[in-house]
Amino acid sequence: MKTYIISILICGLMITATSCKKFLDLKPLDSYTEDTFYNDEKGLQGGLISCYDALQTDSLYGNHLLTLGELRGDNLIDNDPGSGAGVRNQIEVFSETSANNILTGAWIGNYRAVYRCNIILDRAPKISMSETIKNQIIGQAKFIRALSYFNLTRLWGNVPLVLKVQSTEEARQNSRATAAQVYQQVIDDLTDAAVKLPTSWPDAQRGRATSYAATGLLGKVYIYQKKFDLAVPALKTVVTAIYAKTILDTVPQAKTFPNNLKTSKDVIFAVQYLLGGVKEFVNQDNRYRNNNNTNIINIPQSLFEASDNRKALVAITGTGGRPGKFNAPQVNNETSGDFPVLRCAEVLLMYAEALNETAYGNAEAFKALNAVREVAKASLKTPAMLTSQAEFRTAVYLERRLELALEADRWFDIVRTNQMTAIFPGIPTFRSIYPVPQVEIDNINNKNGWQNTGYN
Template sequence: MKKYIYILIGGLILTATSCKKFLDLKPQDSYTENTFYVDEKGLQGGLISCYDALQTDSLYGNNLLTLGEIRGDNVTDNDPGSGAGVRNQIEVFAETSANNILSGSWQGHYKAIYRSNIILDRAPAIVMNETTKNQVIAQAKFIRALSYFNLTRLWGNVPLVTKVQKTEEARENSRSTPAQIYQQIISDLTDAATKLPVSWSDAQRGRATSYAASALLGKVYLYQKNYTMAASTLQPVVTAIYAGSTLATVPQTTTFPNALKTSKDVIFAVQYLSGGVKEFVNQDNRYRNNNNTNIINLPQSLFEAGDNRKALLAVTGTGGRPGKFNTPQVNNETSSDFPVLRCAEVLLMYAEALNEVAYGNPDAFTALNAVRTNAGITAKTPVMLTSQNAFRTALYLERRLELALEADRWFDIVRTNQMAAIFPGIPAFRSLYPVPQVEIDNVNKKDGWQNNGY
């Protein structure tokens, strides 16, 4: 929050003899929750802070890249001594509950949840346009749902906090199961999808939309293996994609991430802005391959001839970044947004859900091939993919190539039961991360707080 300093120039006294009122100057850096969230301006400012929480290095600015990609098989950390080795611990499955990447990510997600809970707590009492108020509430619910989705994917059982807590209350928290967490996520996203617009004006670009809420909800159902609900939830978004307008048409004439900030392929992204305004992301946090710190080791042989996604994973120049994040940098700052939900993923999720319901659905092939056509490669047919498992295998590969470096690879490995095959010898308990010890130290009842194996 900006601080305003008021200087009273000596001898200047403001009086009003007729009404005997004096100018009451109060420093604006003394705001509290009770004095800030009192009108629409305060509520909107608080909502921006929710989006801001997603930007931090604890989340999409850096750590989720480590937890979602370096942990997987697309990227290798080639600097084991960096940061006292905490990132390399995650690379080699040796992290402990003292790892500060884990504690930072845990706290970062709960910061986003805390800020969202403030909005949800204060919004009902604020006098403002009801449609606008509902949209503010829906955005806070979307951000809370996204945060909980990441938390339960990372740690499994986590505390479910849906209201603003005092310290004493927080110390009594216990962990909820993924089923309980998902129930809250589904409730938040279902409500958000009905209240958010399908698009925002250019001045409001970057806010969550109804398509974003539906896409994330479909993804949640996919993780729960509720394929029927996943397909039905995603179907309206897929229809909108095929129709174009506010979302990308297929095939597109350009490939992600050209013009990332304006690409219709991006349904929701965490946005950044360079130029000394404190809204940037460090260029090193976008897989900048300076001195081979991060090695992109996704086998090039996996790409078919003519696949235009292959070039996006190439590092451009000395100390450059892969094409997916190769935006100009100034003073080590870059404006590279982080894509969280894209049209291409919606199509792949839809195809996966339909195939899991029953093999041979032509709409599953249509959705899969829309992504492949956009990549410049030939369509798959039932003659090529003759069974549900064959389609499933092709779909998993397509996700790996299409979503590479977007912090989903590790979670895909876990949810599709590929961990034992890809990382033989790694114990199954490593599919979840250890709960940070600092969080366990802060609660009164510590039993049951640590994940098995740690």
């Protein structure tokens, strides 16, 4: 009898548990979850927008990448070192620690973008829809993931390489991949994205990543790895398209960038913003507006020729000292000004650099360098002026500083071209990359090897 009663109780508990499980597994009827949202084309497209949205935030192109990529270099001076408890000034004077919240924000912001892309890349292959559209969605997600990892490894070197959606416990088990492994994944993603993406989008979808954006970024990644022989064909693909469409040599730069960034043919990929009460704007102060002398542009005007139309773009001009390069219309200090990530001008300069590093004296290298200078109304360079590979290299490095000023590339250029010691004598080289945020290390089970050498 006793055994019988226990059996009944066990059966009752099993039934109750089963019923509860079914009840708890019911999906919300009035809202979406990850399981119910990404199950058709509409859901994927919506999720893809969130991937682009991740790039907009203050953690990335809205603010922090500008601090980490420009204020750290020699183009800007922070004239308000006490602002925000000094966290920006720490970046400038090489005193940042793993507790710096700008670093924490940039780390989280990049991995937020990676996470959203991983969801798309996990769900898309399982959904029945047009293969062309599916490939375009996958290509865009891979481009954004590649861009995020490119920034992550430039900032921190070795970082976790997360290629799938993880549970909290799985994330606690992460270890750091080598920079070489991260770069290889970036190359793989961009190579596939270049095949899957179109060369252009309809005007209504302008701003999405294209095959040219993927191929151009791929060339940039090769240059960072000093694989110039691989960079040349990738960049030539985009350069050929540039010349075929006469993107650069038809309209002076002053009319196409920055005042008409949204329609400029010079822009291959930009992070886009929008006014109009839709919470898609960017704060104008985050575009180096010299508000109350907070930022001082530190690019010597003597580096520019008198006729160079880029000179005025990085001078302290306009109301509040806003630099002309980002002098976009604004309302209540909010602006629709996009942030250029990759421009035709940079592709031309990278092409010139890669050709020169492969072999000095290539006529195409001079042609590419001069295409940028011609648009800027600067004098053209000749072999009689740049008589060696070293002289041409120096000219390209300077041209990058002048052309790409305030576009979050200067610090990374200083590091990759081995100019850090010369420009910042006395600064230890371990500071060529940043400390891993301590809050991230605190969440990892095995903390061995997580902090970059030289940092506590």
